[in-house]
Amino acid sequence: MNNDNFIINNKVFNSRLLIGTGKFSSPNIMRDAIEASGSQIVTVALRRVDLEHPEDNLLNYIDPIKYQLLPNTSGARNSIEAVRLARLGRAVSGTNWIKLEVIPDFKNLLPDPFETFEAAKILVKEGFVVLPYIQADPILAKKLEEIGCATVMPLGSPIGSNKGIKTREMIEIIIEESNVPVIVDAGIGTASDAAIAMELGADGVLVNTAIATSKDPVKMALAMSLAVRAGRLAYLAGRPPYKKAEASSPLLGFLEE
Amino acid sequence: MFSEYIPSINIDYYKSLWAAASKTEIQNILYKNKISIDEFAVLLSPISLEMLKDIAYIAREKTIKKFGYNIGLYTPLYLSNYCVNACSYCSFNCNARIIRKHLTIEEVEKECKEIKKEGFDNILLVSGEDHEKVNINYLIDAVKIAKKYFSYVAIEVYPLEEKDYKILRDAGLDGVTLYQETYNREVYKIYHKGPKANYSYRLDTMDRAARGGIKRLNIASLFGLNDWREEAIYLAHHINYLRKNYWNVDLALSFPRIRPNSLGFKPLYPITDKELVLLIASFRLLDDSLSLVLSTRESESFRNGMIKICVNNISAGSKTNPGGHLEDDSDGQFVIADNRTSRQIYEYLRSIGYEPVWKDWEKVL
Numbered sequence: 001m002n003n004d005n006f007i008i009n010n011k012v013f014n015s016r017l018l019i020g021t022g023k024f025s026s027p028n029i030m031r032d033a034i035e036a037s038g039s040q041i042v043t044v045a046l047r048r049v050d051l052e053h054p055e056d057n058l059l060n061y062i063d064p065i066k067y068q069l070l071p072n073t074s075g076a077r078n079s080i081e082a083v084r085l086a087r088l089g090r091a092v093s094g095t096n097w098i099k100l101e102v103i104p105d106f107k108n109l110l111p112d113p114f115e116t117f118e119a120a121k122i123l124v125k126e127g128f129v130v131l132p133y134i135q136a137d138p139i140l141a142k143k144l145e146e147i148g149c150a151t152v153m154p155l156g157s158p159i160g161s162n163k164g165i166k167t168r169e170m171i172e173i174i175i176e177e178s179n180v181p182v183i184v185d186a187g188i189g190t191a192s193d194a195a196i197a198m199e200l201g202a203d204g205v206l207v208n209t210a211i212a213t214s215k216d217p218v219k220m221a222l223a224m225s226l227a228v229r230a231g232r233l234a235y236l237a238g239r240p241p242y243k244k245a246e247a248s249s250p251l252l253g254f255l256e257e
Numbered sequence: 258m259f260s261e262y263i264p265s266i267n268i269d270y271y272k273s274l275w276a277a278a279s280k281t282e283i284q285n286i287l288y289k290n291k292i293s294i295d296e297f298a299v300l301l302s303p304i305s306l307e308m309l310k311d312i313a314y315i316a317r318e319k320t321i322k323k324f325g326y327n328i329g330l331y332t333p334l335y336l337s338n339y340c341v342n343a344c345s346y347c348s349f350n351c352n353a354r355i356i357r358k359h360l361t362i363e364e365v366e367k368e369c370k371e372i373k374k375e376g377f378d379n380i381l382l383v384s385g386e387d388h389e390k391v392n393i394n395y396l397i398d399a400v401k402i403a404k405k406y407f408s409y410v411a412i413e414v415y416p417l418e419e420k421d422y423k424i425l426r427d428a429g430l431d432g433v434t435l436y437q438e439t440y441n442r443e444v445y446k447i448y449h450k451g452p453k454a455n456y457s458y459r460l461d462t463m464d465r466a467a468r469g470g471i472k473r474l475n476i477a478s479l480f481g482l483n484d485w486r487e488e489a490i491y492l493a494h495h496i497n498y499l500r501k502n503y504w505n506v507d508l509a510l511s512f513p514r515i516r517p518n519s520l521g522f523k524p525l526y527p528i529t530d531k532e533l534v535l536l537i538a539s540f541r542l543l544d545d546s547l548s549l550v551l552s553t554r555e556s557e558s559f560r561n562g563m564i565k566i567c568v569n570n571i572s573a574g575s576k577t578n579p580g581g582h583l584e585d586d587s588d589g590q591f592v593i594a595d596n597r598t599s600r601q602i603y604e605y606l607r608s609i610g611y612e613p614v615w616k617d618w619e620k621v622l
Contacts (some may be wrong), residue, residue: 025610047408050616053376077472077505084621106507107500107546122447125464160323213321 004236006204008096008181009129009150011068013040015200016181016198016227018070019181019221020208021058022048023160029071029217031061037221042067042205043099045074058139061091069130072099078112079119086123098123099133099153113140117147124148136167141174141182152178153185153206160209163190165196173253190218191227198231209236258464260457263440263491271298271490278302279454287315292542294493300539301486306531309538316538316567318570319545320387326611329548329570330599331379333413334368335579336360336399337462338587340385342451344438346482346515346522351451358579358587359390362398367509371582375574375599378616380408383590386415386452393421394416397428404429409618411473415453416462431460431618432473433466435459439483440491446531448482465497467503474499474506475550480533481515481524489536493543509548509570512537516554516591530559534566541567553595560595564611574599 006013019039024030027213034042049071050057062069071089076082077100085096095125100123102115117140123130129150134140136154142225144152154174157163164187165171175182181203188194188207197205207224261298262271262282278299286296287308299305305312313591337359341350348355372380380403384391391414395475403410410514411432412425422433439445445456453459463474474497512533528536529613551560551568553575560571574597576582577589599606606613 023321025326025329025612026607027612047617047619047622048614050378050379053615056613077619077622081622085619088619104505106505109546121489147261162322199402209322209325210331212325 004232007180008041008131008203013171014017014038015040015225015228016204016232017194017225018185018204018206019211020044020110021062021205022207022208023212024159024217025212027056027058030058030212033211033217033221034062034067034180036225037211037220038065038225039071039221043070043072043208044093046071046085046092047075050091051092065227068097069093069095070097070099071095072133072147073101073119074103076102076119077104077115078102079115082115082119083122084120086128087126090128096127097129097150098131098132111135111155113137116140117143119195120145131183136170136174138170138173138177141178145178149180151181151183151203153160153183155183156185156193159186161187162210163187164189164193165200168196168200171197171202172200188224191223194224195227195231195234198228199234201235258461258462258493259498259596262494264462266491266494268487268490270592271295271486274298275302275486278304280304280308283308284311287311287542293544294490294497296546297493297539297543298486298490300361300542301489301535303331303485304576305535309531309535310537312538312542313566314392314540315608317565319541320569322565323545324569327569328564328606328611328616329379329614330377330573330602331381331409331411331570332372332375332377332574332599333381333383333552333577334372334403334508335363335577335581335590336365336384336414336607337387337391337394337579338383338385338590339387339390340451341388341552342386342449342453343551344449344451344453346448346479346524347590348547348588356586359387360579362395362402364580365399366402366405368580368582369403372574373406375582376603376615377574377599378407379618380407381432381572381610382410382412382414383414384412384414393417393424396421396425400425400428400430404443404620406462407409407614408620413475416459417465419465422466426470426559430471432475432509433471434475434477434509435462435466436477436479436511437491438479439497440478440488440495441483444483451519462500463499467499467506470506473509475511475548476511477513479513479515479523480528480536481526484526485528485532485536489539493540496544496547500547507548508544508546509550511552512553513552516594534563537563538567553593554591558592561605561609566608573597573602
């Protein structure tokens, strides 16, 4: 594992688990869970960054030296809003990394591919390191890679659904075809889901709801970190085939006659 | 428009569903991930009151999964208590002898500063219906002033035209709150005199607001005017209708119960505390992405209880009289049942392991 580094935009990380900061019951529990997860990349919704209430400002609980801050554009419904939020994020957080989320649908919280693509084009040009949250669509993933996104972040199932990797077939294609890191984002409900994503060959996973709303977020954060490592190791080790080949193949029997 | 859709709702059919419901049927609904409006009607059945514990438990699970431990905080800012309508249940009724006040834009700004000090970043501008004192130009100015101080600005005023919503959106308006009061056309007639008597125009307000580009719509019935189960069915249809036709708006639902006011109005169809819990929790089971709102019309203990079940948005530190954050020289709309300051609510939420959310929006959105 020593040389198995996780690299995004030339920056090297040891942990392949990314953490979201929403839905926690208190900023202290959030901070402890992040610590337990061993994660080095932490995403924060800009609309929740509250400069007027320092005690409630999530940014004050995340050490920007220890962690790569990843502001996100949650709340943006179109490319214009996302670009505005990203610029604000750069000013507030001091990083040019941005997790691009464009979600026009408040019921299922699914990302808009057209608006995400438009926003990504603008943000890449403006020098942002763009990590777009997308539907598990292999063509969209390639197009975002082509215009210079640092990663792609396909969803496993809808945000907050805890349903696991329902888009498996498409995620496998994205992983196979991608030249940039693939981070499975959304839908991971428990540790085994994270392990499955990693076994498929994902470069990382992002988890929020499953940790924040579990009974013991710190323990779940640790479980996720172990699952991500286990899944990664299994992927690197190579899965043995499902079934042993048969000793004699009736198909080739005629060759021996 | 919703006024064209509403005649298709057959209330007698739903009445037969909640009248015939059995515990087994309800139990089976509780196992489901998604429920239909028919199943929602079964959930509203009187028998469900005996299973309230189970229903509340599922509502809590769904709420935490969707919203985590976040509770949004907002406060109303009353612009004016002048009103040309004569609604028999409302103390802003034009025939009521109350001390009237209308804030100048300078006074609106003073109130905004005061409210900002209390910590809020989400404000609801409220007014009675008076097209002279609170006209569209006044509303534009009020929204612009409020937007200087708050990320999120909504209005709860009389119904407007689509073009007015567009103008207000461009001035910074994020949300529109408007209660139908009652969806039953005949009952509606009894209570409303004045321009508000136009039932269909009020009913189509959310269509006009959505078409005008408003992002968040908050609807409700005023519980007490009509059978609450009937209102719940109409509300469920209104929600489904809005979702289908304006798929990218965010929807919120409030549960105002008629409160004691200066008129001494007694509701014909009171709803009990237990029934109100069932009603609110059933909406969470119907639609887990709805924001469920509970104002200071409800008591401290009731609100504390509902936060732990499924309410995710509450008002705090409310004054229902214009200018009430600075002076107390006018009459309010209703008696506040939860008098805690915003700070006390904040501390309470922290103490039970919930995250009080002042800010959940950006001005650039």
